[in-house]
Amino acid sequence: MKIIDSLRYGYRMKLTFSIACVGLVMMTALVIVRYKLLQDILYEKTDVRINSIGALIASDLKEDYVDREFINLQERINSLTNKSNISFISLMDGDNKVLYSSIEELPGRENAVFDTSTNIRKNISGFVKSFPVMDKSVNIATVQIGFVLTDLPRDLSRIFKTSVIMSTFVVLIIIAAAWLISGGFEKPLRGMCAVTQKVAAGDFSARVSVENRDIIGELGMALNKMIEQIGVLTADLNKKIKTTDIKLEEKTVHLTELNKELTKRTEELEISNKKLQEADKLKTEFVSIVSHELRTPLTGIIGFARTLLKLDLNEEQKINYLKIIEAEGKRLSGMIEDFLDISKIESNTIVLRLATEDINAVIRETVESFNVPENRKVVVELDGSRPKVKIDKGRIMQVIFNILENAFRYTPVHGKITVSTRVNGGSVEVSVEDEGIGIDKTDRDMVFDKFYRCSDDVTKKSRGSGLGLAISRGIVELHNGKIWVESEKGKGSAFIFSLPVMKDG
């Protein structure tokens, strides 16, 4: 604001100063011209006055000079000298010899003539002038008069002073007028300045008030038109920016959603990838374990077959070898069955042939079909309510078979094995209890994992792939049941699985 104010007053000051300068120059010129003019007039007037005084004195003295009344002449000269502005009067004859003079000490009295070449313009305080004394157009003598002009310098000085005072006064009036006029010029410009400031601050409704149709008025009108156009353009631009902003916002929202979706998909992909990697790792492990497991019976089969071919054996020996080959073959076949089952369970491609069965009957059938060694015994204790279940009979028999097989495998020769059923709520629990080696707490959670075998001596000595319980769990869960183990190391184990009982059964 200060800068604008200084510019504002600067403009007014400049205008006033310029006008004042012009006024001052003009007034100075005017003073000089006036002074010169008045000086000339004053000189001329003084000249005329001196000439008439000189002519009068010359004609006054002529008569006494012609009549040779010299005493009178002296008196007249003395009396005339007493007049103001005359310092001396001298009368000279035709040869310029001074006859009478009002001053005694006239230098060169014999032929003393003052230098009359001085004129009033050169010496305004005093000068000498000669006037001829004429008689019938004949120059009979010369009167030399010394004038003292004390009034002239005083008058000139007065003229000069009044001129200067007058011009100073006029210049002051000019300055005041210039200040007022420049203020008048500045007022509309100041208004324009205020309007442009408002426009710059974003107020496009501001308008310059046009009072006159002069150049400033035209400028104001042009400014108003310009502000109107800027206002329209700005409104249009703001509208476009708003639309673009909304579109951008929408796009940003869309992009954010897309980004979220992308992040979600990426996470899903990462999980899938991890799963795939795990599956790939598991597959590699599975293949390596399977190959390893299959190699043992295969090596046996191949070895005995070669011995049969190469050696000259008797009939009995041959039969023994062939029996071994058959047993290993059966084991191989069983293992392959297990591998296929676990892979079907894991890939969820196992197909159950469900039918309503009496679970007690299924257990009895399984135990009967189980090849129980002669010196061993299985005790069967069945629930009296004959619970009905919807099961794939073959698969559930396979589960009972696996658990029974384990019970025999991990139980000393004289241990008792009890198979029982018990209805508990909406389920029937099938339990296979042995008096075997039992299972450690740490192993209990893992015996249902595929290929897991405990590290005890009994397990190490027995042959198995660690798939029986994993397959059993898969089958039970497919029937919406549960399987678990209750055991203590050295005190036998109870493998229990539950199946939902049919409501009408």
Ligand SMILES: Nc1ncnc2c1ncn2[C@@H]1O[C@H](COP(=O)(O)OP(=O)(O)OP(=O)(O)O)[C@@H](O)[C@H]1O
């Ligand atoms: N009744 C049991 N008593 C003690 N340990 C058992 C019993 N049943 C299973 N186990 C332990 O659990 C492990 C896993 O059993 P699982 O039936 O899955 O495999 P496996 O019997 O070793 O081999 P497979 O059944 O494939 O021939 C066994 O190796 C064994 O160590």
Ligand SMILES: [Mg+2]
């Ligand atoms: Mg087993």
